Amino acid sequence: MLDRNICLIKGFKEDxxxxxxxxxxxxxxxxxxxxIDLMLNDEFSIRSLTKHAGLNVNFYEKSLYLEDFKVRLYxxxxxxxxxxxxxxxxxxxxxxxxxxxxxxxxxxxxxxxR
Numbered sequence: 001m002l003d004r005n006i007c008l009i010k011g012f013k014e015d016x017x018x019x020x021x022x023x024x025x026x027x028x029x030x031x032x033x034x035x036i037d038l039m040l041n042d043e044f045s046i047r048s049l050t051k052h053a054g055l056n057v058n059f060y061e062k063s064l065y066l067e068d069f070k071v072r073l074y075x076x077x078x079x080x081x082x083x084x085x086x087x088x089x090x091x092x093x094x095x096x097x098x099x100x101x102x103x104x105x106x107x108x109x110x111x112x113x114r
Contacts, residue, residue, distance in 0.1 A: 024049055032059060037081045038089070040066075046076050064090060 014020060021027055028049040030036045039046070043062070050057045063077040063086050077086060096102045 025053060028053055028055070031076060031078050034078055034080055036078070037085060038063065038075045038077055040075050043074060046074075064093060 021030075024039075024041060024045065027036065027039045028046065031039050032050075032053070032055050041049075046060060047057050050060065059079060060076045061079050062074040063081075064075045066074065075089070093102070
């Protein structure tokens, strides 16, 4: 839910710009089909979900490493996602880290993952 919470804080509107699902398997398919641009997960899970869905793991690209967790989490991006979007994401993440919003989110929502 960290990815959802960051998006909501940044002003995304749920069901309009943010599609929340209960299954990572659904998201991996949406990412592959270009219905979503980004997905937060660890590398092993993304590879496993992709394999189980019968999709090509080389289709995905690690876009941003989040080092604050015990596991290595990345935002996976559809390779068709614009470099401009990825650059904006990285810039926004830097800003969220600088103003301590990221720390507040971690403390409030995912302390148990550290």
